[in-house]
Structures are given as structure tokens and as C-alpha cells.
Amino acid sequence: MADEKPTRRRNAEETRSAILASARRAFAESGYDGAGLRGIAEAAGVTAMMVGRYFGSKEQLFAEVVADTMRDPVILSADNLGSPQMAREFARALVGLSTPGQAVLDGFRVMWASGGSEVAARIAREQIRTVHHATAEGLVRGDHAPERAAILLSLVAGVQLMRQQIGLPALADADPEVLAGLLEPVIAVVLGVA
């Protein structure tokens, strides 16, 4: 057989994903402007220049990070669309009690971290529109689906922001079960499955 890539010389693929993971963490923690390429590279075990080699620019790196977190636009399985059960599952996912859609929740952290940077905001905007479209088509039913999907995303973004970034005690330290119980009827109203 040809065996074109037997062991990976100095591990190009692995380095690339290491940079991506490091960047994701750095952007979520320090924001687009706050995270430096030198720090991202160092955490990945390489030099800052490798970032430029692999991703072209900081802007493109951020775009790839955001796209990576949003890779799975389906927040919930489509098993129980339109049922009250959906609101419960959504609420539990939002407070971290279930795993599906965690990548998307991470994505909101990254996007919030975009701060006011022009390029970061543009990238975040495009990704959010994609997610919004998927949500409006796949999750929300009835009248004003786009608007209700947008309200749902706003709630998700706001809760993530307050929990993860601000660390508002009433949300960050609260019992997830209690939070899920409080969020469920709210989400049900938004989804129109109350």
C-alpha cells in the first residue's frame, strides 16, 4: 500500500488541533483582544509563528474556533419536538445537567469573549445567525418562529454569560436541579409547548 502518512513526522495535525484547543480556552477566558498569540502558542507547546503558519491570522484562527464550537447546531435531539418534554430537556442541558449541545454553550462563551472587537463580532454574528436559523427551523413551532427562536437564544446566551463569565452567585452557585425547574416553564412558554 502507499502508506502516505505512516506516523506523522513531527505531528502537524496534532499541533494544529493543540493550537485550536488552546485558542478556544484562551478566547473564552481572556477575550479576543485579551488573548495573545504568544500565550496561545505557548500553551500549545509551539511558537507564536506556528499560529500564523497554520491559520494565517488571528482573525482566521478565531473564526475557526467559533465554527468549531458551533459545529453541531442541533441543540437537542429531534425526538420530542413540540412536546413539553422538550422544554425540560432543554432546561437541563442549559444548566449542564445533560451533555447534548455543550459545544454550542461553549460557543456562546467564546462569542461573548469577542468583546467589542470588530472582526470578532462579525464572525460571531455570522455563526449566531446560522444557529438561529437552525433553531427557528428545527426547534420552534407556531407563529413568529424566528422571533421566538431569537428570544430562546437570547435566554441561552444570557444565562451562559451570567453563569460562566460574570459568575452571578444566584446562578453559578445554585442547585442545577432548582435552576432547571425554574427555567423549564420559561422555556416552555418561549417554545410554545406550555
Add this chain to the structure above:
Amino acid sequence: MADEKPTRRRNAEETRSAILASARRAFAESGYDGAGLRGIAEAAGVTAMMVGRYFGSKEQLFAEVVADTMRDPVILSADNLGSPQMAREFARALVGLSTPGQAVLDGFRVMWASGGSEVAARIAREQIRTVHHATAEGLVRGDHAPERAAILLSLVAGVQLMRQQIGLPALADADPEVLAGLLEPVIAVVLGVA
């Protein structure tokens, strides 16, 4: 009479508030890191050094801007506490159909703009806790008031973020009356006045 301050020499007070207003706009637009002292000063008609003279440092300037937007922690008048009417007024205020609490809504824009900056995040955190406390005490009734107040603030922050910063079309371009109509029952559930 003494007439201690007849016409104000070169208008110290006015310059100070001009810088404050300019900073508020710049922070909301470009974020804490993105907004530069030179740009803020230029928009206020002075040099960058005046900012240092009047506020000491960029960090202190930001703190004062945030405190300024949060000066009025009462989002709504306490006239109809606990009535379903309250949810309606709150919803209309949130989409800009009524004026009360607009400063606080601006505040969430400024705070989102804090991005991942350490100092900005800390300042935003403190202010949000103050508002949260006021909300939990004055607006929300019943069980789990702190948690429900936090969910309400999350919704406010998320909607502001999506409308003003991201510019999600479904929210930014939608008819405010429609949006208010959709938000009203959601807020009613959060407030427990449904």
C-alpha cells in the same frame, strides 16, 4: 453673593461629563480593550491626557462609566408590583417602547463590552450583583426570588446583547410591539405573576 462658580473657566465640569459620555459610547461600541483613550478623548474634544487627569486611569474611567449607567437600579416603578401589568411594562421597556430603565439597559451593553478583560469583568461583576440584589428584593416575589431575579437579568442581558451588539435580524429588525407581545408571557412566568 459669593458667586463661586460664575461661568466656569474653561468648563471643567462640562469637559468631565463630555469624556464620560464619550467613554460610555466608545465602551459600548468597541469594548473595554477595543476602545482607546485617544479616541475617547478626541470624541470629547480634548487630549488623551485629560482622561488621566480627570479619572486617574482607564480602569477607573470604566468603573465610573458602569456605575453611571447603573445609577438608577430600579428598572420599573413599584406601582404595580406583583400584578400582571408589571410583566407588560417590563417587556415594553426591554424592547425600547418605554423609557424607564434605559440607562440600565445601556449598562448591559457596556458590560458585555468588557469582553474578557480582567479589570473590566471585575467591575461589571460588582455592578451586576448590585442590580441583581435590587431586583431580587424589589421586583421578584415568591419562592427562589434570587434565582428568578437572576434569570430575569439573564434574559435582559441576552436580549440586549442579541439586539444591540450582535444585531440578530429577528430581534433587531422585528416590530417592537410584536416582540413585547412575545416577551410579556415569558417575563410573567419568570416573575411568577402569570
Add this chain to the structure above:
DNA sequence: CTTGCAAGTCTACACTCGTATACTTATATC
């Protein structure tokens, strides 16, 4: 073993940031 080429590093450049010091200008009082 030699050689080609990708993987990775070093050094440096142009730029912007926040801030400090020294200077200039306008205003109000004597």
C-alpha cells in the same frame, strides 16, 4: 548516506496602547 522538504524557531519590525513629565494657555482674582 545523502538530500529534499516540511515543521518549527529566532529575530525583528511597525504599530498601538496607557501613562508620565514638562510645557503652554486661558481665566479669575487682587
Add this chain to the structure above:
DNA sequence: GATATAAGTATACGAGTGTAGACTTGCAAG
């Protein structure tokens, strides 16, 4: 009108940023 003083400006510095080009090193094939 002279003068003290606050308001405002000019210049510059050191640090940190993203990025570019030349260099070095390791791996795999001839």
C-alpha cells in the same frame, strides 16, 4: 493690568501586540 492657578497640550517612553522573513532542525525517501 499683573499674576497665580487651573485647564489643556506636546512629546515621549516602555511595554505589548500581530505579523514577516530568514534561519534551523528533524523526518522520510532516493
